[in-house]
Amino acid sequence: MENVLGVDIGGTKIHLGIINASGQILYEEKIPTQIPLYPYLEENILRILADQPDVSAIGVGTHGFVDPKQGKVIYSAETLPGWSNTPVKEWLEKATGKRVEVENDANVVALAEAKFGAAQGLSRVVVLTLGTGLGGGVLWDGKLLSGGPYGGAAEFGHMILYPNGIKCACGRLGCSEMYVSGTALRNRIETAGLTFTPPELFEHAQSDPKAKKVVEEFTGDLALVISSLQAAFDMEMVIIGGGVSEAADLWMESLQQQLQPMLLNPLDIEVARFENDAGILGAALLVLETE
Structure with missing residues (x-):
């Protein structure tokens, strides 16, 4: 299994990290959240992928109501202006040529804690x-x-x-x-x-x-x-x-x-x-x- 890129999008910062199958963080960085969000997100993901060509897929956790099947942000309030109705999965898959999955940010924390952390x-x-x-x-x-x-x-x-x-x-x-x-x-x-x-x-x-x-x-x-x-x-x-x-x-x-x-x-x-x-x-x- 190759490495994957995990992206955590919050109201004030975006945390990006490359992670292997055993949950080790091989590389990470934090950047301030900027609006409009999608072009900025895509630009930074493409920058990281250019440096890390062995990334096979991308997982995104984001603030807001998310439809995980479509990989789309349904609603994000004013914390992330303009983020509502963004088809993150569709656009990022097109931009990167890699598989992308999208979920709500607190749901992905639950996944991490169940697999590797306090809730094992x-x-x-x-x-x-x-x-x-x-x-x-x-x-x-x-x-x-x-x-x-x-x-x-x-x-x-x-x-x-x-x-x-x-x-x-x-x-x-x-x-x-x-x-x-x-x-x-x-x-x-x-x-x-x-x-x-x-x-x-x-x-x-x-x-x-x-x-x-x-x-x-x-x-x-x-x-x-x-x-x-x-x-x-x-x-x-x-x-x-x-x-x-x-x-x-x-x-x-x-x-x-x-x-x-x-x-x-x-x-x-x-x-x-x-x-x-x-x-x-x-x-x-x-x-x-x-x-």
Whole structure:
């Protein structure tokens, strides 16, 4: 099996990596996300392929609602302007002459963690990615729960957490990602009149009462989301990834304390083993697993 290119497209950066069949990352780079996105993406993929001719296929994980059968982005909100309705698979296959598979970014994290990471050997797992938005992925009896007629399966960021709450980029009020995501955390910090970055917030929460209150409100809302998902999926484990997970050792205790009274059954909470590499690993698995 030759090497494959895994591409993880987020609201602020694109992570690209060449990965072999045993999950080793042989080469990787991060570039800032630029709009219009498709020509920029194609240009950078072609640049990497010119240097790495032994890449046999390309897997793409992207923010937004995705139809994995067509390899098309159905809807991406304003996080990636102009990305909705982009036939990524069709265009990239034409440009590169290689097989391309496309999935939602949180779904590919679920794949990576199930194959190589925290969820090895488990059959029912929910993944939450706390980045620009709140992404979701579900492993159901060992298979990825994805697609749907509109590509919207497992879009947990758009479950309503607070009816008539903060307006979301999708146009509705009170979506979970307006309260539980990296962007939401920055908004909470600003509203509280603090000047910390999210990592600084977690560090100061030990000594600063204002910072502690912001963290507790954030982890309390995350606990609400997790408890609702348990009622729907009765999963063995929740895996938390995305940028906010990198400071999880500073906020996990707060989450666990607030989650315990809400749980129907015991539930393991783990941080994504690969942190920000899970996206490119999972994207690579879209083409590695099925060859």
